[in-house]
Amino acid sequence: xKLAAIDIGSxxxxxxxxxxxxNDNLVSFKxxxxxxxxxxxxxDVFNFGALTPESEARTTKLMQAYKLLMELHxxxxxxxxxxxxxxxxxxxxxxxxxxxxxxxxxxxxxxxxKEAELINNVVVQALDDKQYxxxxxxxxxxxxxxxxxxxxxxxxxFKIGSVRLLEGKxxxxxxxxxxxxxxxxxxxSQEVVAVGTGGNISKLFNLASKISETETTRDEIERxxxxxxxxxxxxxxxxxxxxxxxxxxxxxxxxxxxxxxKWAGADRIIVPDLGLKDGIIxxxxxxxxxxxxxxx
Numbered sequence: 050x051k052l053a054a055i056d057i058g059s060x061x062x063x064x065x066x067x068x069x070x071x072n073d074n075l076v077s078f079k080x081x082x083x084x085x086x087x088x089x090x091x092x093d094v095f096n097f098g099a100l101t102p103e104s105e106a107r108t109t110k111l112m113q114a115y116k117l118l119m120e121l122h123x124x125x126x127x128x129x130x131x132x133x134x135x136x137x138x139x140x141x142x143x144x145x146x147x148x149x150x151x152x153x154x155x156x157x158x159x160x161x162x163k164e165a166e167l168i169n170n171v172v173v174q175a176l177d178d179k180q181y182x183x184x185x186x187x188x189x190x191x192x193x194x195x196x197x198x199x200x201x202x203x204x205x206x207f208k209i210g211s212v213r214l215l216e217g218k219x220x221x222x223x224x225x226x227x228x229x230x231x232x233x234x235x236x237x238s239q240e241v242v243a244v245g246t247g248g249n250i251s252k253l254f255n256l257a258s259k260i261s262e263t264e265t266t267r268d269e270i271e272r273x274x275x276x277x278x279x280x281x282x283x284x285x286x287x288x289x290x291x292x293x294x295x296x297x298x299x300x301x302x303x304x305x306x307x308x309x310x311k312w313a314g315a316d317r318i319i320v321p322d323l324g325l326k327d328g329i330i331x332x333x334x335x336x337x338x339x340x341x342x343x344x345x
Contacts, residue, residue, distance in 0.1 A: 051081065052337070053119050053127035054329035055112075057156065059091030059134035059188025059212045060294060061248070062108070064115045065326040066122050069334060078330055082122060085248075086111050087294035090134035091188045091212035099139045105147070112152040126337050128329050129156045132164050133189025133210060161206025165192040167328030172244060173199055175263070175321040180236060182313045183244040185324075186305045188212035188298070191227070193309065195234050203234045211249060214301035224308070231312040243267070243310050243318040249302035252295060254320040264319050267310045274303035 056063045066082035088108055093101050100108075112129070119127055135141040136158045145156040159167075168185055176199050183194040187210045194204040207230075209223040220226075235241055245254070250270075256277075257269045278300050280289060285296035310318065 051122050051124045052078075052330050052333045053122075053124045054326040054333065055115055055127065055129035055154070055156075056324075056326045056329065057088070057090070057108070057129065057131040057135060058325075059094070059132065059190075059210060060089060060298060061085050061087045061188075062111055063326055064118060065330065066119065066124060067330050076334070078327070078334075082118065084115070084118065087292070089188075089212065089294060090138075091210070092216065094134045094138045094141075095189065095213050095216045095218035098137075100135070100141065100144050105144050108144070109148050109151055112148055112154045112156075116152055116154055126333050128333050129154050130164075130167070130325065130329055131156050131158045132325070133161075133187055133208075134212075136160060137189065161190055161192060162204075164190075164325060165194060165204050165206060167332060168192065168246060168323075168325050169194055169201060169204075169328075170331055171323045171327040172246060172321065173201075175244065175319060175323065180239050180241045181244050181319075182231070182235060182241050182309070182315060183246070184250075184306055184309050185246045186210060186249060186302050187247060191305055191309075193227070193230065197236075205230050209305065211298035211302035211305070214304070215298050227309060228312045231309060235313045237314060241313050241315045243306075243313065243315040245306055245318050245320045246324050247302070248295065248324075249299050250306055250318075250320055251322070252291070252299060253303060253306075254318075260317065263321055264317055267307065267316050267318060270303065270310075270318065271307050274300060274307065277303075 050069045053066045064084045067078040070077045149155050178198045181196040185192040189210040191207045195202045208220040256273050257265045259265045285291045
C-alpha cells in the first residue's frame with residue numbers, strides 16, 4: 050500500500066510517496082518518491098498580502114503533476130497541507146477552492162499549532178528522556194517545542210522564517226519574542242539538546258562535520274553558515290551547487306537556528322530526516338485504518 054503527502058510551504062511544495070511496511074506488529078514507512086518544487090508563495094504573501102494569479106497558475110500546474118505521479122504510483126490515499134504563506138494570504142482559501150475544482154486535490158490550510166503537532170508526532174520518535182528544544186524553520190514561520198521525557202512541555206509558533214527574513218518582512222519584535230520565550234521555557238539547570246527540522250538545516254547538516262550519524266554541534270553549524278555567507282549568490286549556486294531557491298534563504302534560516310540554540314544554551318543539534326510530510330503520512334495512515342475522511 051502506498052500513501053502520499055503534499056506539503057505546500059512558503060518556499061517550496063513537496064510531494065512524498067511512501068510504501069507502508071509491516072514487520073510483525075510494527076508499521077513503518079519507506080519513501081519511494083520525493084519531489085520538491087520552489088513555488089516561493091511567500092514572496093507574494095509577505096510583500097502583497099495575497100497570492101498572485103501567476104502563483105495560483107503555477108500551483109495549479111504543480112498539483113496536476115503531483116496528481117499524475119500519485120496515480121502512476123497507485124497511491125491509496127493522500128493529504129495536501131498548506132502552511133504559513135497560504136494561511137496568511139487574504140485569498141488563500143479562495144485559491145485553494147479553485148485549485149481543488151481544477152485538479153481534484155483538496156488543500157487543507159493548517160494553522161501553526163496543527164503544523165507543529167504533525168511534525169512533533171514524528172520527531173518525538175528520535176528523542177529519549179533528555180530536555181530537547183525542537184526548532185522547525187520554514188519559509189514563513191518558526192515552530193519551537195520543548196520536550197522532557199519524550200513529552201511536549203510547551204510550544205509556540207513565531208512569524209519569522211527564511212523567506213520572510215529574506216524579504217525583510219519579519220514581524221516587529223519577533224527576535225525578542227523568541228528570545229524571551231526560550232528563556233522562559235528552557236530549564237537552564239539541565240542540559241538541553243536542539244532538534245532541527247526543515248530543508249535548510251538538513252542542507253547545513255549535510256555539509257557539516259558530524260558527532261554521529263544524526264548529530265553535530267552549534268559551532269559547526271555556525272562555521273558552515275559563515276562559509277556559505279562568504280560567497281555571492283551566484284557562487285553559491287555555481288560553486289557550492291546549491292539550488293537557487295536554497296542559496297538565498299539558507300543564511301537567514303541559519304541565523305534562526307543558531308540564535309535559538311544560543312539563547313537556549315544548546316551546544317549540540319540532532320537533525321533527523323523527518324518533517325511535516327512524514328507527519329502527514331502518519332495521519333493519512335491513521336485515518337485510513339479508521340476509514341474516516343481527513344478533515345479539520
